[in-house]
Amino acid sequence: MKIKVINARVLQSDGKMESTEMVMENGMIQEIGRNLNQTVVDRVWDAKGLFISPGFVDVHVHLREPGGEAKETIETGTQAAAKGGFTTICAMPNTTPVPDDGQTLDELKRRIKETAHVRVLPYASITSRQVGQKLVDMETLADKGAFAFTDDGVGIQDAGMMLEAMKAASSAGKAVVAHCEDNSLVHKGVCHEGDVSQRLSLPGIMSTTESVQIARDVLLAEQTGCHYHICHVSTKESVRIIRNAKKAGIHVTAEVTPHHLVLQEDDIMEDHGFYKMNPPLRSREDQQALLEGLKDGTIDFIATDHAPHTEEEKQQGFLDAPFGITGLETAFPLLYTHLVEEGFCTLKELVDWMTVKPAAVFHLPYGTLAPGAPADFTLIDLTSDRAVVRETFLSKGKNTPFNGWTLKGWPVLTVVNGNLTWEESTHEAART
Numbered sequence: 001m002k003i004k005v006i007n008a009r010v011l012q013s014d015g016k017m018e019s020t021e022m023v024m025e026n027g028m029i030q031e032i033g034r035n036l037n038q039t040v041v042d043r044v045w046d047a048k049g050l051f052i053s054p055g056f057v058d059v060h061v062h063l064r065e066p067g068g069e070a071k072e073t074i075e076t077g078t079q080a081a082a083k084g085g086f087t088t089i090c091a092m093p094n095t096t097p098v099p100d101d102g103q104t105l106d107e108l109k110r111r112i113k114e115t116a117h118v119r120v121l122p123y124a125s126i127t128s129r130q131v132g133q134k135l136v137d138m139e140t141l142a143d144k145g146a147f148a149f150t151d152d153g154v155g156i157q158d159a160g161m162m163l164e165a166m167k168a169a170s171s172a173g174k175a176v177v178a179h180c181e182d183n184s185l186v187h188k189g190v191c192h193e194g195d196v197s198q199r200l201s202l203p204g205i206m207s208t209t210e211s212v213q214i215a216r217d218v219l220l221a222e223q224t225g226c227h228y229h230i231c232h233v234s235t236k237e238s239v240r241i242i243r244n245a246k247k248a249g250i251h252v253t254a255e256v257t258p259h260h261l262v263l264q265e266d267d268i269m270e271d272h273g274f275y276k277m278n279p280p281l282r283s284r285e286d287q288q289a290l291l292e293g294l295k296d297g298t299i300d301f302i303a304t305d306h307a308p309h310t311e312e313e314k315q316q317g318f319l320d321a322p323f324g325i326t327g328l329e330t331a332f333p334l335l336y337t338h339l340v341e342e343g344f345c346t347l348k349e350l351v352d353w354m355t356v357k358p359a360a361v362f363h364l365p366y367g368t369l370a371p372g373a374p375a376d377f378t379l380i381d382l383t384s385d386r387a388v389v390r391e392t393f394l395s396k397g398k399n400t401p402f403n404g405w406t407l408k409g410w411p412v413l414t415v416v417n418g419n420l421t422w423e424e425s426t427h428e429a430a431r432t
């Protein structure tokens, strides 16, 4: 099957937008450019002047299956991903059971193969059942296709355990991906310790809860030579430590979430579970440091930390709701509207942070429209304003603090490996 996309607009390497055509065959991009002379094709898709972006890559997604199917399944989570323009996502292992041995990882891969609508790369855990006691067999799990190793949801408390994890991951050729949180500094906190914890009289989470563990781990990464990737960085001290570690030549990389870039503690309007996530929304200065860190390359890319929960769980206050918000279906419009339209960055920078940058950090062949790459792309309407309506999410998790926000930059069609995986119903007429 040979498909030609016509009338698309693509970003050039200099950031300029140009009209383009693209031919794909057998799931791969064959050619992209102006007025391609390939006329004999099976189908023609008219992009009607929409922006064509490489499919987004998100290395931090909670799909909840197995064990948490009331919150999300591989099927609903990947439908949400496709609707958000994502074509490759990495599934976090805080599920029941945890993929911590060959058998559970094989079973997870089987479920992915059967039900996923986009490419899913599964993480394996660092420790058995994610309880921090026993290291998994990283060699075996890497051979079976674990994307990388993480105990996301909890920090690795023991420095000796982190050292062993980094040594093993390094010899298996994989990264250690760390949720940084020192439990001895948590004190049952539910929001940032600062203005918001005082305003709402809630127990706070100190910034050092995160940064102390990052400081420890960059030194261990230096010692072991391991690729150490930091999840959802949220504080200015963390940004400073990562900046210094990179200057020292340590193999450290980091991600930031859309919500930590767009929101800060003063935006928490009420004591409601939709504003509760881990790490919490921090101060205005922290938000500023994250934006600066992203801009200067200290933070490598953006990841959603899509964390769906049930309505019942999240319609509670800060004290009782679980941590986490959904992210896949709002990420690009949110960032396009609030970072690009407001002049913080260019469209090219934003797209790079969601495509080639994460792909490069983890050596993935995705996130590009180059000939020879898998045909993973999304067509995006950069001009229409539309409100976020959480009830329309394909994710089971409707837990978002962005409901009702008017945004631009909505994906209308998503293709993975040359296959149409999602399409806005109003756009169907465009294909002939």
Ligand SMILES: NC(=O)N[C@@H](CC(=O)O)C(=O)O
Residues within 6 Å of the ligand: 062, 094, 152, 153, 154, 179, 276, 277, 278, 279, 305, 307, 308, 323, 324, 325
């Ligand atoms: N981010 C969150 O607030 N929650 C995540 C866990 C995590 O990413 O730490 C979850 O699994 O719900």
Ligand SMILES: [Zn+2]
Residues within 6 Å of the ligand: 152, 153, 154, 179, 231, 232, 278, 279
């Ligand atoms: Zn986490």
